[in-house]
Amino acid sequence: MQYNTLGKTGLEVSKLSYGASPLGSVFRNISEAEGIRTVHTAIDMGINLIDVSPYYGQTVAETVLGKALKSVPRDKYILSTKAGRYGSEFKDFDFSAKRIEKSLEESLERLGTDHVDILFLHDIEFGDLKQVYAEALPCLQSLKEQGKVRYIGVTGYPLKMFSETLKSGIDIDAILTYCRYALHDTSLESVIPALKEKQVGIINASPTAMGVLTERGAPDWHPGSAALVDAGNKAIALCQAKGVNITELAMQYATAHPDIASTLVGTANPDNIVKNVKWVDGEMDTELAEEVAELFKGIDNTWPSGHPENQD
Ligand code: NAD
Helix, strand or coil: CCEEEHHCCCEEEEEEEEEEEHCCCCCCCCCHHHHHHHHHHHCCCCCEEEEEECCCCHHHHHHHHHHHHCCHHHCCCCEEEECCCCCCCCCEEECCCHHHHHHHHHHHHHHHHCCCCEECCCCCHCCCHHHHHHHHHHHHHHHHHCEEEEEEEEEEECCCCHHHHHCCCCCCCCEEEECHHHHHHCHHCCCCCHHHHHCCEEEEEECCCCCCCCCCCCCCCCCCHHHHHHHHHHHHHHHCCCCCCCHHHHHHHHHHCCCCCCEEECCCCCCHHHHHHHHCCCCCCCHHHHHHHHHHHCCCCCCCCCCCCHHH
């Protein structure tokens, strides 16, 4: 496993990291024992960054992850969780300082630890950015001073959320972006230079575009257009014809960018983690990757997320 420095945090994070949302049964109903085995397998394979949120499975993912981490020494993993998002509708977001403080206390309890390494504000495009910059991020800074979190950052889908945060002048350590650097879309590249200039660490999530680039295909709740799902199905067929598992190609492609410190993949299947780690260490079929990426060009490969004024 390769390790990269996460911006100015100095944290050495594994190139491939573990996203714990499937532990909350967001893709399919999972067995808790299998979920716990997946976490242990990830750590055994050299993965040291684990990401979760109270939102995943309405706190279930944090609870299952907490059970898995009970037997693992705290210095064996770097843990990120989030605050501000608790459901799918606008009413389920709360970026007030009071709720963030309470949310972190609840997360620490579920995760069985006294601090998290990174606390992210979860999907800020659903919030009022004025409140995010005047209240929520200052609250995170205060939690950092108290030692309850080591580093802070924001997550979101519109790339504008990262440029706006940089413009706000508030010092953040890392961002978590998803579905913006994978075979179907590489638009993250437009914000990388500004993030690098401020030494903000980049964590990229969803190398399979939340299931589009897997043989099982996109889940019913996937927010992408019919054209995106259709291109995904064509990509699966193209890879099958060449005898390549599309997820192998997707993992290799998303993890190849030198400015992305770590890429989060989610699964609750230990065998998938083993495969993913082996794949990212393997050689990518560059020609096939280009052919697949071509299928997503000129189609509607992004989607709206959050308030209209927060779209790209
Ligand atoms: P992903 O691209 O990692 O896709 C997960 C899907 O891929 C699951 O259905 C899983 O079963 C499947 N999969 C994984 N490995 C496989 C393999 N080897 N073979 C076949 N299928 C495989 O997307 P994701 O889970 O949404 O993202 C990863 C993590 O990133 C999340 O768990 C979460 O921690 C984080 N994330 C954060 C945000 C945010 O903060 N807003 C958004 C998206 C993701």
